[in-house]
Amino acid sequence: MPPGEFELIARWFTRQSVRSDVLLGVGDDAALLAPPPGQVLVAAADTLVAGRHFLPGTPAACIGHQALAVNLSDMAAMGAEPAWALLSLSMPQADPEWLDGFAQGLHALADAHDVALVGGDTVSGPLVITVCLLGFVPSGEALRRTGARVGDLLYVSGTPGLAGAGLELLRSGIESFDSTDDCVRRFLHAEPRVTLGRRLRSLASAAMDVSDGLLGDARKLAAASGVGLRIELERLPLAPALLARWPRDRCESFVLHGGDDYELLFTLPVANAGRVAELAQATGCELHCIGEIVAGEGVSCTRGGRVVAVPGTGFDHFAG
Ligand code: ADP
Ligand code: MG
Numbered sequence: 490m491p492p493g494e495f496e497l498i499a500r501w502f503t504r505q506s507v508r509s510d511v512l513l514g515v516g517d518d519a520a521l522l523a524p525p526p527g528q529v530l531v532a533a534a535d536t537l538v539a540g541r542h543f544l545p546g547t548p549a550a551c552i553g554h555q556a557l558a559v560n561l562s563d564m565a566a567m568g569a570e571p572a573w574a575l576l577s578l579s580m581p582q583a584d585p586e587w588l589d590g591f592a593q594g595l596h597a598l599a600d601a602h603d604v605a606l607v608g609g610d611t612v613s614g615p616l617v618i619t620v621c622l623l624g625f626v627p628s629g630e631a632l633r634r635t636g637a638r639v640g641d642l643l644y645v646s647g648t649p650g651l652a653g654a655g656l657e658l659l660r661s662g663i664e665s666f667d668s669t670d671d672c673v674r675r676f677l678h679a680e681p682r683v684t685l686g687r688r689l690r691s692l693a694s695a696a697m698d699v700s701d702g703l704l705g706d707a708r709k710l711a712a713a714s715g716v717g718l719r720i721e722l723e724r725l726p727l728a729p730a731l732l733a734r735w736p737r738d739r740c741e742s743f744v745l746h747g748g749d750d751y752e753l754l755f756t757l758p759v760a761n762a763g764r765v766a767e768l769a770q771a772t773g774c775e776l777h778c779i780g781e782i783v784a785g786e787g788v789s790c791t792r793g794g795r796v797v798a799v800p801g802t803g804f805d806h807f808a809g
Pocket of ligand 2: 609
C-alpha cells in the first residue's frame with residue numbers, strides 16, 4: 490500500500506533539526522523561526538516542473554538536489570546565509586522508491602549547507618516541486634544587481650557552460666544519467682556558490698547567479714545597474730571537458746548561452762581586484778575576469794579588441 494499523506498510527511502520530510510533558530514518545525518500549522526537580530530530576511534522560491542526543468546528518467550536524487558540548489562544559488566547571489574526551507578511537493582502518486590531518492594538528494598544538500606526543512610505542503614497532481622528558501626544577511630550588506638559602476642571589472646566563477654553541454658549530451662542519448670562525464674555531472678549536480686557569495690559581500694559592487702545563460706543574465710545585470718558590460722570573448726574560461734568534445738566556437742556558445750551552472754557573475758571595483766586570488770583560494774573556486782563595465786547599456790562582446798555580434802538570448806519561459 491502506498492503511504493498516505495501524513496505518513497509520507499513523517500517518513501521523508503520530518504527530521505530532527507539541529508538549528509537552534511528553528512523554534513517549531515514540521516508538524517504544526519506553520520513553522521516558528523528566529524532570525525538573528527540585526528539581520529534582514531532573504532527569501533527566494535523556485536519551481537521545477539516535470540518535462541520542463543528536468544528530463545524524463547532523471548534520477549529522483551538529482552531532482553531533490555536541484556530543487557534546493559537553484560534556491561541556494563539565489564541566496565549565494567545575494568550574499569546571504571541560507572537557513573530554512575519549505576517544500577511544496579505535487580506528485581501523481583506516492584512512490585516510496587522515488588521518495589527515497591528525492592529525499593536523499595534534498596537532505597544531503599540541505600545538510601551540507603546547514604539548512605533545515607521546516608515545512609511545506611504535499612498534494613497529488615502533476616510532478617511539480619517548489620522550494621522556498623529563507624536566509625539572512627546583515628542589514629545593508631546584501632549583494633544586488635544594481636551596484637555595478639563604470640570602470641568596475643566583470644567576473645564569473647568556475648567554468649560555466651558545462652551544465653548546458655551536459656543537458657545536450659543527455660538529450661541526444663550520447664551520455665546517460667549515471668555518466669561520470671564532467672558535463673553531465675555538472676548538469677545533474679551543480680554546486681551553488683554559497684561561500685563565495687558570502688565572501689563577496691564586502692568586495693563586489695553587484696552580483697547575480699547565472700541560471701539562464703551568461704550572456705542573457707549579463708544583460709539583466711547591465712539593465713539593473715544602468716550601465717553597459719563589455720565581455721572579452723577570449724577571456725571566457727573554456728573547461729577542458731568542453732574542449733575535449735567540441736570546437737572552440739561551440740564551447741564558447743555553451744559558455745555564453747548554456748543554463749543551469751549556478752555560477753556567480755559579479756562586478757568588482759578595480760581597487761578590490763587584488764583580493765581575487767586570495768578569494769579564489771579561500772573558496773576553492775576559479776574566478777575569471779571576463780570584461781568590464783562601460784558607459785551605455787546592454788552587453789557587447791569583443792574579440793581582439795573588436796566588437797563582434799553574438800546571436801542568441803537567455804532562456805525565457807514566455808518568449809515565443
Ligand atoms: P495544513 O493542512 O495545516 O496545511 P499539512 O497537512 O499540509 O497541514 O502539513 C502538516 C505539516 O507538515 C505542516 O507543518 C507542514 O508544513 C508540513 N509539511 C507538509 N508537507 C511537507 C513537505 N513536503 N515537506 C516538509 N514539510 C511538509
Ligand atoms: Mg498544508
